[in-house]
Ligand SMILES: Nc1ncnc2c1ncn2[C@@H]1O[C@H](COP(=O)(O)OP(=O)(O)O)[C@@H](O)[C@H]1O
């Protein structure tokens with residue numbers, strides 16, 4: 001580049017810095033129009049898809065504010081196993097479909113600039129760009145062993161080992177900040193797990209569990225996201241996993257308001273299916289009769305309280321003798337870890353490409369006019 | 371065109387460029403002074419501690435030395451000011467204030483005009499908090515992302531990629547004639563601190579009897595860091611049961627330093643791949659390494675070879691990794707047209 005060019009570029013860059021900084025003070029200012037940028041960014045004329053996308057984000061944002069009281073405020077130690085299912089299902093039915101909610105809000109509220117410049121929104125979280133915080137939640141711990149196999153293997157130990165390995169593996173990529181709700185054998189209430197994830201602004205929450213079934217010959221892999229129970233089996237499982245949640249019915253009702261969080265629900269579903277897919281293809285190699293229960297909906301307290309997309313994985317059933325033996329094998333656990341990692345990164349990179357494509361209107365970026 | 375940029379800085383104003391880093395923060399002023407300080411701020415824990423340290427507040431290495439008496443803050447750790455934590459915001463503010471006093475000529479109370487480069491992540495997250503933090507000490511200021519300041523400083527404005535390898539983060543930033551947009555930047559968390567952790571683990575495995583801590587580990591790394599072929603053995607003294615003993619750590623240093631390479635290569639390729647092929651070549655031939663980690667021996671060569679498999683590649687290291695960001699920010703301040711300096 002010769003000098004004349006460089007002076008021009010500098011002048012326009014300096015102007016951009018100036019205008020960017022003005023907008024820090026006043027987010028309502030219009031975006032700048034750098035001549036080098038024209039033809040690159042088409043955001044001033046959003047295509048319908050983009051429109052819906054941002055409206056979703058805005059909705060997500062709105063749904064997430066104004067309910068700071070969450071489980072963090074809970075201090076009463078009351079175990080309340082009777083959850084208001086009927087009410088959940090009722091509310092669920094009354095929920096507007098995502099499309100109608102979006103088109104209503106979009107016209108009045110959508111303001112790209114406002115969204116971009118609002119200093120409380122974590123852009124990286126919304127856009128799926130930059131560093132993402134993954135919270136992994138090894139279930140149970142301390143006084144609560146979780147499921148126990150007939151040889152005495154405890155769910156809490158197996159899931160902790162897998163979680164520790166998973167953390168190291170994900171951290172190695174440099175892409176994610178990975179936090180564990182516990183990295184030792186300690187008891188942590190469900191409320192504290194939720195609080196932990198929200199306080200650290202988790203972008204993703206994965207709770208790890210091992211199941212136990214009365215029918216000892218069965219082995220099952222399943223992944224859950226939050227919703228009303230679809231059958232008695234899931235209800236019972238949810239009751240088991242919710243034990244010790246220390247959340248009262250009243251607070252639970254408050255938390256149910258989060259069901260309105262359409263984006264979280266959709267994202268959780270996608271995450272659940274990527275994880276389930278990867279995990280099951282792995283498990284199948286070792287147990288040809290293991291059942292693929294797919295992704296399921298259940299009212300787990302941890303999944304409801306966390307603001308980010310969240311899933312609960314029931315890796316397999318320790319009640320089956322051969323599975324218990326396998327779970328005691330470090331190599332077997334490592335395979336499980338690797339398949340979980342594939343599921344998580346698979347989901348994240350999928351989301352990332354969607355976002356990048358969306359921003360550039362699906363076209364190959366070509367940021368220069370010659 | 372030149373009418374704006376030639377306006378002289380009025381008397382009694384001091385232009386400064388500041389690089390707020392996760393581990394080190396630097397300032398470069400147009401009176402020629404340059405200073406840096408470790409990004410730590412410490413407040414005495416209580417009345418007694420206050421007496422012991424003799425100051426209401428300590429910075430940098432001095433704070434580290436007295437850490438037992440202090441509430442310590444490393445406010446930009448992980449590249450982000452923790453949201454809503456008042457003390458972290460205050461720590462950033464005090465750090466900036468401290469840096470300014472280091473270069474200011476006390477007698478002629480100059481008005482400060484500052485350009486502040488901050489880690490790309492905190493730029494996205496908390497511009498307003500940052501701006502507020504500096505407002506008290508500066509008459510006028512601009513906040514920019516740190517790798518962008520580096521790029522501006524070395525004149526890599528078009529078709530260039532800056533890789534700033536710091537302690538908490540590696541920041542990538544593609545320049546194409548504009549202030550980089552969000553998708554032209556990326557942050558990766560396997561940086562200097564990660565190398566330290568890895569080296570610690572490796573040495574613990576190999577020399578379980580040796581007695582070392584993270585500070586020693588960092589020093590070993592900064593003295594001997596390298597990737598690729600080693601020319602000579604790296605030997606350091608580590609106490610064993612109180613007796614200083616020579617240990618060979620060649621392999622461990624290499625493995626630890628190389629642990630950050632995959633993420634760097636991958637991010638580079640992905641960022642470049644978003645451009646049309648003709649620009650991909652131009653960008654690959656203009657890769658610039660900055661930050662403390664850019665001093666790892668063999669790094670530029672390694673990247674040149676590895677990324678070179680995708681087409682001709684050229685990797686340079688900035689001349690002054692310690693002040694690259696601050697100097698770039700100062701350059702921005704110098705060239706900023708007079709009428710852009712609005713009062714806060
Ligand atoms: N010669 C060296 N080789 C490898 N790493 C180094 C060297 N010198 C400094 N570092 C590392 O660089 C990091 C600090 O770089 P810097 O750019 O100041 O970081 P930041 O901007 O994040 O504060 C630290 O992790 C430090 O140990």
Ligand SMILES: [Mg+2]
Pocket residue numbers: 389390391392516534536661695
């Ligand atoms: Mg830096």
Ligand SMILES: [Zn+2]
Pocket residue numbers: 139140146147155208209210241
């Ligand atoms: Zn469980």
